Amino acid sequence: MPRDTPGVSPVAVRRRRKAWGAGYVFLAPWLIGFFALTAGPMAASLYLSFTSFDLLQAPRWVGLANYQRMFGDDPRFWNALWVTIRYVVLSVPLKLAFALALAMLLDKGLRGLSFYRSVLYLPSLLGGSVAIAVLWKQIFGYDGLINTALYDLFGIDGPSWISNPSYALETLVVLRVWQFGSPMVIFLAGLRQIPTELYEAASIDGAGPWTQFRRVTLPLLAPVIFFNLILQTIDAFKAFTPAFIISGGTGGPVDSTLFYTLYLYQEGFGYFRMGYASALAWVLVVIIGTFTAAAFLTSRYWVHYEDKR
Structure with a gap:
């Protein structure tokens, strides 16, 4: 704030500047x-996405060549994108549904709730x-446990x-659903915020458990569902470790588990095509941003907040 600001003394200006400096x-x-660690590497990655770079020689500017190859001459890119979208579409709804079901079970006032909550979060x-x-x-x-149980x-x-x-x-997908602990805890916190009087009133009006769930629980829990949906969708798009370990880093069999992040890793650290890998990374950023923006745009039709009229 300038010294000659009308109505403000120089002492007040100096105090405010000191406060800003401390902040x-x-x-x-x-x-x-x-x-x-964030903005700098992102800018470098954006620059590298327009270059040919193999970690051994200086980056060479190639313009849009990486993106042209990606969208026009790389079937593995489209396969990795399709596998990842299938993974997201299958795993996220199942994981959220399973987490919500367990949260509702724990919300019934079980003894030792803290113990069960900790065990299920593991x-x-x-x-x-x-x-x-x-x-x-x-x-x-x-010869694993699943086939042994099926045979026995x-x-x-x-x-x-x-x-x-x-x-x-x-x-x-099953492994992803098994990691239900984080959304379950968030759902449980949201369920604890729903007034019990609403369930009592619905019960008096003759609403059964399923009607109460559809008419009371889901509408009031919609902001929490939306929050979990965004987090889990972004996290599913970034999944890497399970596909890398289970497929041995190849994305097999027949690229059926070639996640987008695994393909990015192969291009960058397997074939040392860092420029192309950077382009893949930025396309992933755009894809995640598009899905997130679409979720926010459609949320107005099904997410309702208490302070909105």
Whole structure:
């Protein structure tokens, strides 16, 4: 604020500037981290997306060649995009539905709620690890736990789920759904905010459990569902570790688990086409941004907040 601002004394101006200075000092670690670790690398990646760069020689400007190759002459790009979209469409709704069902079960006033909540949250802590991916590979292998149970209980000789292109992606979807802990806890917090008087009034009016769920729970829980939907969709698009470990880094069988991020990794660190990998990364940013924007645009039709009239 300038010194000659009408109605403001020089002393007040100096105090306000000191306050601003203190604020910037406290913000300095975040600002340094943002520009050095986020904004700077993003700008460098955007530049590299228009170059041919193999980590050994200086980047060579090629303009839109990477994007032209991606959209016009790279069938693996389209396959990776299709596999990833299928993964997102299958895993996100199933995961949210499973998490909401368990949250409603825990919201019934069970004894030892803190214990059950902690135990059910564990899959979210462990699910993204390499160890769990290796364990999942063993469970769904030909001699794994799933086929052993199928044979012992029903006499069914099951396939090698992770080696069969018809089932490989679904095994990763199951792993994704198993990591339900984080959205479950958020759903549980949202359910605790719904007044019990609304359920009592609905019960008096003759509404059964299913009607109460549709007419009371879902509308009042819509903001929480929307929040979980955005987070889980973005996270599903970025999935990498399960496909990398279970497929051995190849995206097999027959590229049936070739996630977009895995293909990006192959191009950048497998074939050292860093320029092309940067272009893939920016297309992924646009795709995630488009899905997120579409969710926000459509939310006005089904997400209702208490402070809105």
